[in-house]
Amino acid sequence: MRKAAGFAAAGWLGFVILHHLLTGRFWVWLIPDMIPPALYLAVPVTILAAARCRGRAALLAAGSLLLGAAHAGLNPAALTAPDGPPPPGAVRVFSWNTEYWHQDDDPRAFYRFLTDQHADVYVLQEYLNWVGDQPREAGDLAALRREFPGYHLAAEGELVTLSRFPVTAVRRVGPAADLGPRPSWRAAFDLAKILRTDLRIGASTLSVYNVHVPAQYVLNENPFTARFYTELRGRGERRAAQFGGLLADLAANPAAALVSGDFNSTGAMGELRPLFDRLTSANTANRAIYPTSWYAGVLPLWQLDWTFTTGVTVHTSELADPRGLSDHRAQSLAITMRR
Structure with a gap:
């Protein structure tokens, strides 16, 4: 032994x-x-x-x-995380990988789940359907506008950001900067994995980065073939390009920022280290000792969905039950701008 x-x-x-x-x-x-x-x-x-x-x-x-x-994924900040309601006037942010929008779900339940959050800002990924092993636009922006009257909407490829606050600018980040003025939805889907939306909140600007970093592995791929490693290397290069573009844009941006979404990365992965070093993880306000956001089958062992901030105070942060509508938990936060 x-x-x-x-x-x-x-x-x-x-x-x-x-x-x-x-x-x-x-x-x-x-x-x-x-x-x-x-x-x-x-x-x-x-x-x-x-x-x-x-x-x-x-x-x-x-x-x-x-x-x-x-x-190890532990969150020692949970021991000192704020306990209580956020201050009056706090901005509520809801960030979620929807898992192919409502392709396999009741649209009414899907929109009820979203509207029940009463968020000021929605940061949504996977605005798409998967048909014949190919992504397709969900074609639901008109319904989204009906469900959220008065909200401002920014969309690029699979990324959708909704805001009660005025949108002062929408910016492509990383490889998507090479897209032309009117790209096809598929071209945007392939390159646009980070969408920056600048919001005017009072006298301040908040840059919201909606992020969905490509996954490094597809479960049905065979690791005993040369093609597997060719694809893996290509995915690694595409992930690195997205992370590099995000970090470059953040470095050049003097505004407060909220970077949120599905990073397809755990806190143990080196790709996230620059974000931990330069920004503040919203887990500092999460009261879970081992926060998780993604399930492989029934095992909630991974946190792949993250929020990082600068120039912002996060008062509450939790990973909410998606009510069976997605394999990702949703990030629900309350923030205020620092002066």
């Missing part, structure tokens, strides 16, 4: 070291990056228990625990 624990501890420590070296830097690591972050805590703790906290195995497991604990 001790020998097996020693091998397991050495192997896991090697994995954690490789993760530190390769995540966000080498496209092949996009596959190991998909593990549930909780494993960075659960595996070494299990090995420590098996080794009875003694010997070489325990030492190696303790090392991997120290190296990997920050990647």
Whole structure:
């Protein structure tokens, strides 16, 4: 038993070291990056228990625990997160990957879920249907305007942002900047994974970045083929282009910003590290110790949906039940602008 624990501890420590070296830097690591972050805590703790906290195995497991604990998806800010209602006048933001709009759901239930949020700003992804293994525009903007009278609407490809506040500018970010003045919906879908909408809130400007970073892996792909790795490398390059475009735009933007959506990335992945370093995660106001937003089957082990801010105070943040309408939980926040 001790020998097996020693091998397991050495192997896991090697994995954690490789993760530190390769995540966000080498496209092949996009596959190991998909593990549930909780494993960075659960595996070494299990090995420590098996080794009875003694010997070489325990030492190696303790090392991997120290190296990997920050990647385990825990949210220590939950212990000090605000408890109580947001201040009067706070702006309510609702961000959600809708999972193909209401393609497989009752449209009335879908719109009832949205309107029940009473949000001031909606940041929505996957405004599309999936037909014949191809994305198609959902063709629902007129219905959206009827359901949200008085709201301002910005849409590009699969991204839709609704706001009670006036929209002063709409800007393409990243690869979508190369699109012509009137691109087809499919061209916009392929390139526009970040949509910046500038809102006038009182005397201030808030830049809302609606984000849906492409997934690195499609579940029906065969990893034992050369095509799999060609596709994986291409997806890695497309993801890097989106993240790079987002960071460049943020660096050049003096306004307060809210960056929200489906990043298809866990907090353990190196691609998100620059956002954690430069902005503030809304998890600082989330009271969940292990927040999760995406289900693989029935296991809620991943947080792929995030909100980051600058120049903004987040008073409340929660990952809301989507009522069976999506495989993603929705992000519900209350914010105020800093002066």
